[in-house]
Amino acid sequence: MDNFRFYAPTDIRFGENRLSDELADVLNTYGKKVLLVYGGGSIKKNGLYDTVVEILRANQNTFVELSGVEPNPRVETVRQGIELCRENDVEVILAVGGGSTIDCAKVVAAGFYSEKDAWDLVLERRSYSGEALPIVTILTLAATGSEMNSGAVISNLAVNQKLGVGGTSMIPKVSFLDPKNTFTVPKNQTAAGSADILSHLIENYFKKTEGTDVQDSVAEGLMRTVIKNCPIAMQEPENYDARANLMWSSSLALNGLTGSGKTGAWSCHPMEHELSAFYDITHGVGLAILTPRWMEYVLSEATVDKFVQFARNVWGITESDKKIAAKKGIKALYEFFESCGIPMTLPEVGIGEEKLKVMAKQAVDHSTIKVNAYVPLDCQDVETIYRKSLVKMTF
Amino acid sequence: MDNFRFYAPTDIRFGENRLSDELADVLNTYGKKVLLVYGGGSIKKNGLYDTVVEILRANQNTFVELSGVEPNPRVETVRQGIELCRENDVEVILAVGGGSTIDCAKVVAAGFYSEKDAWDLVLERRSYSGEALPIVTILTLAATGSEMNSGAVISNLAVNQKLGVGGTSMIPKVSFLDPKNTFTVPKNQTAAGSADILSHLIENYFKKTEGTDVQDSVAEGLMRTVIKNCPIAMQEPENYDARANLMWSSSLALNGLTGSGKTGAWSCHPMEHELSAFYDITHGVGLAILTPRWMEYVLSEATVDKFVQFARNVWGITESDKKIAAKKGIKALYEFFESCGIPMTLPEVGIGEEKLKVMAKQAVDHSTIKVNAYVPLDCQDVETIYRKSLVKMTF
Numbered sequence: 001m002d003n004f005r006f007y008a009p010t011d012i013r014f015g016e017n018r019l020s021d022e023l024a025d026v027l028n029t030y031g032k033k034v035l036l037v038y039g040g041g042s043i044k045k046n047g048l049y050d051t052v053v054e055i056l057r058a059n060q061n062t063f064v065e066l067s068g069v070e071p072n073p074r075v076e077t078v079r080q081g082i083e084l085c086r087e088n089d090v091e092v093i094l095a096v097g098g099g100s101t102i103d104c105a106k107v108v109a110a111g112f113y114s115e116k117d118a119w120d121l122v123l124e125r126r127s128y129s130g131e132a133l134p135i136v137t138i139l140t141l142a143a144t145g146s147e148m149n150s151g152a153v154i155s156n157l158a159v160n161q162k163l164g165v166g167g168t169s170m171i172p173k174v175s176f177l178d179p180k181n182t183f184t185v186p187k188n189q190t191a192a193g194s195a196d197i198l199s200h201l202i203e204n205y206f207k208k209t210e211g212t213d214v215q216d217s218v219a220e221g222l223m224r225t226v227i228k229n230c231p232i233a234m235q236e237p238e239n240y241d242a243r244a245n246l247m248w249s250s251s252l253a254l255n256g257l258t259g260s261g262k263t264g265a266w267s268c269h270p271m272e273h274e275l276s277a278f279y280d281i282t283h284g285v286g287l288a289i290l291t292p293r294w295m296e297y298v299l300s301e302a303t304v305d306k307f308v309q310f311a312r313n314v315w316g317i318t319e320s321d322k323k324i325a326a327k328k329g330i331k332a333l334y335e336f337f338e339s340c341g342i343p344m345t346l347p348e349v350g351i352g353e354e355k356l357k358v359m360a361k362q363a364v365d366h367s368t369i370k371v372n373a374y375v376p377l378d379c380q381d382v383e384t385i386y387r388k389s390l391v392k393m394t395f
Numbered sequence: 396m397d398n399f400r401f402y403a404p405t406d407i408r409f410g411e412n413r414l415s416d417e418l419a420d421v422l423n424t425y426g427k428k429v430l431l432v433y434g435g436g437s438i439k440k441n442g443l444y445d446t447v448v449e450i451l452r453a454n455q456n457t458f459v460e461l462s463g464v465e466p467n468p469r470v471e472t473v474r475q476g477i478e479l480c481r482e483n484d485v486e487v488i489l490a491v492g493g494g495s496t497i498d499c500a501k502v503v504a505a506g507f508y509s510e511k512d513a514w515d516l517v518l519e520r521r522s523y524s525g526e527a528l529p530i531v532t533i534l535t536l537a538a539t540g541s542e543m544n545s546g547a548v549i550s551n552l553a554v555n556q557k558l559g560v561g562g563t564s565m566i567p568k569v570s571f572l573d574p575k576n577t578f579t580v581p582k583n584q585t586a587a588g589s590a591d592i593l594s595h596l597i598e599n600y601f602k603k604t605e606g607t608d609v610q611d612s613v614a615e616g617l618m619r620t621v622i623k624n625c626p627i628a629m630q631e632p633e634n635y636d637a638r639a640n641l642m643w644s645s646s647l648a649l650n651g652l653t654g655s656g657k658t659g660a661w662s663c664h665p666m667e668h669e670l671s672a673f674y675d676i677t678h679g680v681g682l683a684i685l686t687p688r689w690m691e692y693v694l695s696e697a698t699v700d701k702f703v704q705f706a707r708n709v710w711g712i713t714e715s716d717k718k719i720a721a722k723k724g725i726k727a728l729y730e731f732f733e734s735c736g737i738p739m740t741l742p743e744v745g746i747g748e749e750k751l752k753v754m755a756k757q758a759v760d761h762s763t764i765k766v767n768a769y770v771p772l773d774c775q776d777v778e779t780i781y782r783k784s785l786v787k788m789t790f
Binding site for chain 1: 396397398399400401402403404406407408409410411413574605606607608609611612613615616617619620623624635636637639640643644647652655656
């Protein structure tokens, strides 16, 4: 196990019907002037917007709104949010939505204190050490884990870049996780969110560091939890426990619990970020497409044991031949994504072979996968994995 | 899943050789006047005391010492610590030791601000809402999880009481977890600490709330981690990864991760606290003795499914008959403790039948096991479980 720092101080308020009793008190800790951040308006349809606004009014908050945050949040929206905070002396940011909304809020929170342009701040990547406005979140999608960590991903379509940024001050102070707020999430987004959670667990699972039984066994447990509960939530959108297990998995998959103590770069996220940056596709879908191809590509004598562990402990595969067991685990993952209705080839999400080479180059340039991924990948490797994603996998 | 709050803000600095670079900075956040708390002197034998004192001197800290904290920390020691803090205007408490040392530090930290006598503060139990001095810990034993939570257990032998107390302000600010600081922990304490960790996981696992796949699968993973790594650490005391996995498991077993979202009282801890209160035995040993008897006692048609899950997911038992599988799981746990060299009957730790009845009464009086344990237990039930612990189990 490698040395690590684990710091996940977000105060999680999990469960139903907590906002009316707790939200006002939480906000009052930080101030009365609020920036309310949300996305495309689903919270207006399902009533959450009205609930929140009613609480803010009863609590005598003054608030301004940053709405329409994109699924891959744009730097232009971040700039707009920073402007709103400055013009209105905002004291606390309330993000109501999924990971994109929360990510946007995080960079607005930091940008408020920064003299740099928002994109220059993103270019600092994971080392932002300045202040940030306090952030409170109300989560509406089980996916990114942004509600309990320091990271954010921002897109700049002008330069076809989608980059991660983060720092301790950007960790949400309090996050309200009410599974009922995900009852209205449609099937395809439930599946894509679950794929995102699984991908975070898989990225952390396949790292070179050994002797990490805690991290690996926790990751295996969370993977089994997602694999069990995603289909239930898709079939029964108002199944509280299924939504609750997905929601809490999303936070734990990326709050440091399964990644701390293991060194190395993630593999599939850097490759996916280029797909989103160039084609603006759903992040979780891109990950679901790439991950099984990546697994097949890096499976070798050197990596087979970890893949066998994945097959046995996550999928219950009892096959004794190591190579066959490993392949069965990859097949199980692919078929799980298929069974969730996720489009499993690039052409199905509108991506052809035109830009594969340039995306592959950027995936390597914008990350460290060439030097310290589980299996280091150069431009040619990434392009090959993209090409394999053009057609269905066969087993 | 039930509603819950998860709040584990302790900044964990995990890994080897961090103190010289980080301890001074951490302490300086809170002040220069330190109360150094430790136990029976093992840190003087293994050099950790010297390391810490050297850092304190180089950092120009003034410090006073509260040493000799007992394995079941006494209220008299807490009073002494409070006095030292007041006399010396202490600003931060540095606890170097295992759970007992940290527990003692927590109640000293709270007592500093309280006008009540320390025992009256303990009698507030889990609802302490006042201030506390900041606590920094350097952990030397993988066991109680106190390094990352709000609870403490204090003994008052004058009245044969051992009670839990806690509050948010008592959560350690920073905890240094260096597995090397547990290399010198002897076999019997390694085993007892592991039994304590397993017990925390088991207490949280066997609760009535359903639909808790996250909590249960994480608990199963951590149980498997302890079961794998405890024997390795006993055989190879300087096996870094084995010590690391036990250490990190200890924190995660009781930081809310596996218990949040599940309602109800623990069963074995209240029964064990009376053994320790009356006989001052090692807590983990008492838990190891009681737990398999408790399991056998509460196994029924109503509970068999959970015991089957325990047998399958923790011990890999594939037996298809549910009742037999459940019993095999209990047997596996008992034999695991035996294989770790833990004395597995009460007489082996000096407890006869004399006080079983009065201890049973107190176990019920000092807890809520009679109303909301996994299977509610009255005085007669507890006495029966104690009596079963007088002789070896047979399967």
